[in-house]
Amino acid sequence: MxxxxxxxxxxxxxxxxxxxxxxxxxxxxxxxxxxxxxxxxxxxxxxxxxxxxxxxxxxxxxxxxxxxxxxxxxxxVFFSLRSDIVILTVAQYICELCLNLAPEEDRAEDYLRLALNSLHFLSKNKLPIELVKAITELRMMALSGYMPNLVACNKCSLYESDRMFFDPLHGLLYCDNCKPTNAMLFRVNPTVLTAMRHIVYSEFNKLYSFTIPDNDLKQLSEIVEKYLVMQTEHKFKTLDFLHSLNI
Ligand SMILES: [Zn+2]
CATH class of the missing domain: 2.40.50.140 (Nucleic acid-binding proteins)
Incomplete structure (x- = not known):
């Protein structure tokens, strides 16, 4: 064939x-x-x-x-990805994400488009590396059956407040009143929650079109990475190497 x-x-x-x-x-x-x-x-x-x-x-x-x-x-050929060890490692990590999350013997247009666009933004240095990484991780999770429910508080349906919490083990959102006491939770401020919603729910052509302050980006990266590692239960070699570079 x-x-x-x-x-x-x-x-x-x-x-x-x-x-x-x-x-x-x-x-x-x-x-x-x-x-x-x-x-x-x-x-x-x-x-x-x-x-x-x-x-x-x-x-x-x-x-x-x-x-x-x-x-x-x-x-x-994305030649310029090789000019920087951190950028190259994130590019390889994107490949490892695809390897573990994309389907076999089935159409994968959405995964390919996501990977290519992220590599493009990395190679052109157009967006912060951590933002490209977080966008790729969370959007690929959403594509591959690990879509979190970020619509509203899982119990009372409150859409937004200063104190909202994300449960990375179950991919659920809670408000301060409803949050479970025995779960691992990340507090998400409105900026970070808006960014997470954008990454999960926006149309693809708007996916990379947002900015986020540095402090919030740090929190976004932490939450998204934790969510990915907990949900997939996979040890990504390139992610370990990235951390060894103090990223
Ligand atoms: Zn609630």
Whole structure:
């Protein structure tokens, strides 16, 4: 079976002396694992277009359960992501999020669009790194079945007050009067709550269009990351490395 699609290389491994195994987040088939014969040979036509973080148009052949890349042409290589270790690590973390949260053998247009846009903002240095990270984490959670309920207090339906609380274990919001006493809770001020609602509920073309003061961004990052780690129960290697860089 022949398949032509576009996708982002989210993982690469060397195989043997000259081959490469890749994981691709494709538009049409979600996560695909594929083999690229000869990709590490000098002058191989698919060498740069099947490297990590490259967004390419790809022609794949599937025989039994194995995909092989026959041809790949680069659309965007995101070269500038490699100029800074923190930016590169966040980019790799975005890839690791896709690897763990995007579907396999199913359309993944929304995931691909989110990942590509976040890589774009990182590479152009247009938004604070922590904001791009938090947007990607929370929006991808919402896409992949971990959407928190941020509409109102889970008990009394109060929409907003100075003292609202987020329960990261259950993804629920509470007001001061209704908050459970035996749960781990984050206090969320109105600015942070507005940002979280925006990330979860806004149309995609407005997703990155908001600003948030530094102090609130710090709180937003903390809450979103905690929510992701608690919900997925996954240990993200790139996130650990990011923390080792004191981020
Ligand atoms: Zn309430």
């Amino acid at each position: 022949r398949l032509s699609t576009d996708g982002l290389i989210i993982k690469e491994n060397n195989v043997g002396e000259s081959d490469r195994a890749v994981v691709i987040l494709t538009r049409d088939k979600g996560i695909i694992r594929a083999f690229v014969p000869g990709a590490r040979r000098l002058r191989n036509k698919n060498s740069s277009s099947t490297g990590m973080l490259c967004y390419s148009n790809i022609v794949l052949f599937k025989s039994r359960d194995t995909y092989k890349i026959d041809e790949a042409s680069a659309i965007e």
